[in-house]
Amino acid sequence: MSEAAYVQSLNLVVGGLLLTAVLMLWWRELRAIVRLLVAQGVLLAGLAGILAIQEGDSQLYGVAAGVLLLKGIALPAVLRRVLRDGREATESEPLVNAASSLLAAAFLILFAYAVSRPLVALAPSPATRALPVGLSMVFLGFFLMISRRRAVSQVVGFLLMDNGIAATAFLAAAGVPLIVELGVSLDLFLIVLVLQVLTARMRLKFGGTDLDDLRQLRDS
Amino acid sequence: MSTQPHIANQVVLVAPLLGPLVAAAAGGLLGWRRSIAWGAVAASVLILLSGVLVGVRTVGGGAIGVGTVLRADALTAVMLLVIGAVGVIATWSGVSYVERELAAGHTDERGARLYALLVPAFLAAMVLAVLADNLGVLWAAVEATTIVTAFLVGHRRTRASLEATWKYVMICSVGIAMAYLGTVLVYYASKQATGGAGSLSWTVLAVQGDQLDSGVMRIAVALLVLGFGTKAGLVPMHSWLPDAHSQAPAPVSALMSGVLLSVAVYALLRYRVIAVEALDPRFVRNLLLVVALASLALAASLLISQRDYKRLLAYSSIEHMGLVVVGLAVGTPLAVAALLLHILGHGIGKAVLFCTSGQILAVENTTEIAHVRGLLARQPVLAGTFAVGIAALLGLPPFSLFLSELALMRAAAGAGMGWVIAPVLLLLVIVFLAVARHTVGMLFGDQPVPANDNSGAAHPMRLSRLESTPLVLGLVVLAAIGVVAWPLQPLLQAAAAIAGTS
Amino acid sequence: MTVIAAGLLIVALAAAAGALGGACAPARIRALLAGLLTALSGAGGITAGVAALSGQSWSMRLPHLLPLGSAELSVDPLSGAFLVIIGAVAVAAGVYSVGYTAPGGSHPTDDIEPAHETVPDAGGAASRTCQATLPLFVASMLLVPAAASVTTLLLTWELMALSSLVLVLADHRSRGSVRDAALWYAGMTHAGLAAILVGLVLFAGGTGGESFVSLREGADTLSPGLRSAVFVLTFLGFGSKAGMVPLHVWLPRAHAESPSHVSALMSAAMVNLGVYGVVRVAFDLLGGGPRWWGVLVLAFGCLSATYGVLQATVATDLKRLLGYSTSENVGLMLIGIGAAGIFAADGNRPLAGLLLAAAVLHAANHAAFKALLFLGAGSVLRATGLRDLDRLGGLAARMPATTAMFGFAALAAAALPPGNGFVSEWLLLQGLIHSLTLGGTPSVIVAVSMPLAVAVVALTAGLGAAAFVKAFAVGFLARPRSDAAASASEGPWPMRAAMASMLLVCLTLGLAPALAGAPLTRILAMLPTVRDGAPLAGSGVTLHLAGIAGSMSPLLIAAGLLGVAAVVVALVRSVGARRPRRVALVWGCGGTRLDPRMEYTATSFAEPLMRVFDDVLRPEHDVTVTPYAESRYLVESVQFRQRVPDRVEARIYPPLLAAAAWWGDRSRAVANGSVHRYLAYGFFGFVAVLIVVGFTA
């Protein structure tokens, strides 16, 4: 792949990642958000693939395939199952409304750019220049978690955050060592499974997944 | 630090991993029964033993390893001792705990099987965390504990335990994700420093620390402190801790408080060695101090009018971790030795207390402090254990926490951080007053039953030998390591030489 | 093996054996075993202390004890003095406990009327836990003055606090006030420990070592600010243990609520360790300091002495009265120490030495008579179940030995000859008097502080006499004011034996104080800024002050009193009618026989002084008038209640506690249960840290 094509495709993929992240914050339809998650998984796999081509690292091809399998197929599937079991299809009353969320998102993305300056400065390259996107995804995911009521939304936020970290890892260092990558992926998968089970139990006990019902344990 | 390949080393390092795994597998396959429970105890003893053996081999300063993944030095040995000691108390108490839960109908066959599977698995994950040379694997092992303990916290399947589990998993996952981001950035810095082949091996990073880019490392260290701080129960991501500790089965609370928090601090201890090389040590110190003092202040504030004794113990864990991180901030060899002793003492003490509080809950059927009154008159052994445990936890001699706290303060003064001691001690005094007030109320107080009533008849449940032995043993050990220096002190000093900077 | 080492070994072994015996022995011999081994432990302390006071010294390092710290012991004359004091009190308390914890006594409960009908028991002090803790308490107290490193000192100090706390809690089942007292005690002692710890740790951190040897060597290298910080912190910490006002709040509670032999140990032995700590740190380890240190100590001393004696004057609870009197006496010791500090800073060694010696001697004297007083109060308590002076009385006929011994101790506590308290107060006054002639032109500080100090000592002497006349006369004499007091009888003989031993100590110290001259000189010789101030020379019957005009002979006074009294008796016999005394009814104002309810009580006895010091004490009155149902002009009954709250306490502590409670309630809102809120803490923490990281690059 030529340098120009590499940079082009890299920017395309990274732009796609940021776009999906912002859209997640905007939309309320949970199924649509899960579809965004699928798209993000595919884009992430694409990012790994592009880097694999660029670096000529055969291991990275495998990682790309793994990412596609896990983030593009497996995790969204789990979430879909959660949604299928329940009645809540939309995030009806988020704690922060869409307009404010988007405003916050703008600030957070700017903040990510500001914060990641030392990261870019260490080794400026097309890939590292895109690092702020990864960091933005982390911020947006975190913000999603504190501003959405539904349990599923919170899981989505967590996955967005995780995708952001994965993107950062790919952009900064073309991924972490394989053994770590394996461990991390396994953990992530299991966590989401655990959260699925918990959501199901929550529905059983509370008759819904509104996290504001979880206020029994407190000191005040 | 030379790594000596030796067949005996492999056994010593692999056995503590395999032992709990085998116990977990057996538990998962065969379900709950007494022999399986004793298997878990045996696995803990194995961890303890391997800690001793590793200690013997590394007390001189070397390290032993298996391949490139597992590696153990004196610091590891201390952590193995912590895991083993707390594990023994918790699994031993767990034997009767599960039986009682089954008898009372709080759990079923499936729950007990899950318990038998997950507790040893938790131990295995923790052992892996301290044995791993790779910081990524360390991270993965710590994260794995979230998964393992999730169902343990939710053991009773009540609304409250479900709530606690959700908060626990969510907050910890987010926190640990930040630590992962930090790890990635460390890897990035390492890759740029060596010009290609990056590494996450601690041995490598500790050597090349000063070549790592400080700009990247600053962000990485901040993320790591917040991330592992979450697991260690530090402000600002501490909130999961009181909920999870109060809802989990008592032995699991003991394990989480004694082992999980300690291992998270262990991760910070390892990273700190790299960080002070790469960065201005004052930056690391101030960051840690802010987090530590904030945790201490928060714990002290919430202990004042605490109403639930399990949450009281949980906030006390936050307080102690804050104290340990103060030691981390000081970072001299004396401070590191002191904080390791403190971790060990706190682990044992808290394990005893959580197991005791489980018994109190079984007797009194409430976790409200206000509803437990006159315990000493009705349950002398139980209340005595509780009182002595609280005394140990409040840093009273002859228990080791007294000496470790004192050594921490001395280290701080010796490192020119004398001003830190005043706020820390002020907060500790507040904690003391608050905890003492609640405890006195529980132990003495007005008896709910008439004085002439035969207490034995009114409360048929008394502590059996099986239940009291590990608790008393734990307290005896706690007192012993608080008075006798040998053989622990050389090991602590060897560990401090690894992780401490003067 | 030196005598000191042997003595300390006895201390440790006897205490260990006693703890074991107390915990495991069958109930029959438990009291005997624990008590006697406690006494043996005390005897070990006396042995070591006497050896040290006679010039031996000893130190030792125990390398395998106390991880991360160094276990060091060392005994010098200063330690020796306190070893002897504590050891002597421990011997008496140990023997006493054999009788006190034997079955058959009555102990107070929360009930309004003392439970005299219920089965008398041996009280909480006879329990396994308390019997096992008693020897440990004694041993830890004895190890405090022997400690020679920061870690050792703090460890033994806190062990002492912990074991005494257990003992204070002995009667927790019968009275709710015990828990309250224990909580106050625990809180104050821990706060005190924190202050000491900060001070000593800063000290150790500044000198780079934690053994006392290195502290002494490095003390000069510390900056003046750090030295002063060390001094102030340790002074406040040790002062709280000594019962210094306003850190005294635990003292009257704990001393009143604990078993009486424990009160004696706490008041006569433990409190002195606070004084020991101040002297050890200020004069020995820090090697003296600027003048304002002395002024500070003097000021707190004056406050403690005045306030303590005022509260004692109006107290009606016998053991509370004794507790407040402890604050008063500690105040006197602090006056001596503070004035010594001022003169040491001025380089006036003879005066500094004299005053310091007076303080140490007063510590010994106070220990002797206060131990006797508490043991006496304990005998009364055991016999009647009462501490309330308003319901006591008439014990002189029923408990003659206890009455006589308590009476003598009260005389000593009132600083009247021939009691031993008189001697040390005299010495203290001598030191203050000579501040004018020996001090050269007095500085302004001296000219202001010394007259005030004298005024305080003088006021203390007068009010102290009133307080102890009340305690003795109302408590022991006249007619019994309650059934419990009327049916009192002497306790088992070990109690009387223990009291007699303390009486002997009081007499020795009171009549032959010159014996203390050489040991006191040895103590002064170790302290750099007061060295060469030889306090008591003198042998035989007269006490001389070396280098200072002043002499006094307590023995002569006592002999004179006795001789003249004998002559008077003989004269009256020879001149007067040689008829036997006739018993006659007292004059009942023309009425019938006297009712005990007509007697003056402790409350009424103290009423005039209460009125005089109304503005300071602020008593609370509560008058309830109940009229008959038929007419509100016909009064059926009038109830008058008076309470004297501890005003210093009420001004300082409740606001603090309320503020803490307010803060505790407020901060609960942090944990309001919302997972979003919890995650938001993390989010904003994360952002804040990144901002800080970004901007400090």
Added chain:
Amino acid sequence: MTDHGVTIGSVAAALLQLVLLAAGAPYLIGMMRQVRARLEGRVGAGIGQPWRDLRKQLRKEPMRPDGTSWVFAGAPRVLLASTVLVAVVAPLLSTVSPLAGAADIFAVVSLLLLGTVALAVAGVDTGTAFGGMGASRAMTVAALAEPTILLAGFALSSRVGSSNLADIVAGTLVMPATVLSPASLLAAVAFAVVVVAETGRLPVDNPATHLELTMIHEAMVLEYAGPDLALVELAAGMRLTVLLGLGASLFLPWGIATSAAPLSLLGAAAVLVAKVAALGAILAAFEVFVAKWRLFRVPELLAGSFLFGLLAVSASFFLA
């Protein structure tokens, strides 16, 4: 400083002083009563009346009120013993004392207080409301007077650097100007108030009353009769005499013997009798013109004298 020691002369001086005081005290009381009587326009019983009372009481049958203990019987003896001891050691006739060890100002003050305490304890021991009331009031007065007298003593003794009474007196003899020093004058005022309070004179206590509500001293001794009462009365008289004599020695020391020579002792005795008689007469005359104060105004008086004492001490420091 004067030399102290047990010599024949000093012992003789001390004995002479004791005899003088013991014999003269009832006469002093009688003289004061007579002065009052004359000033009030009465004839009076003559100055020998107190002695006659004593003799009569000594011969009466000893009594013990029901319910009292050994304390009641012992108190008059302790009171008299402490007073006699003070009478022996105080430098009234000469500055040579055989018992220098007890001639300390603080020791003397404490001995006087010991007597008060003994009587107060005995008062409570009777178990009557009067006894208790008297004891309570006496201790209140003593508790407030004791500090004053200690302060006055301090002011006097810090000047000469010794608290030995003989030394103080001798020091004043050497430097007569010090009598007019502020410290000395203030101390004298304080001392005077204390003498009035300690000996139960007007306006603190009325020695001639038996009205319940105004009694202090008389209430305490209400139950005493016969020989016991005689001892109490004698001791009370001696206390007054000693205190007046002490005041004379401390503030007007001229005429006191500085050696134990027989002639100078005799001269000193004459001067002492004159001084004490004069002071007693002044006191008696003063009593005619004042009324007894309410009990709760007495502390004001004592607080005032305490202040004088404090000022005296301060003056001795600041004006040193």
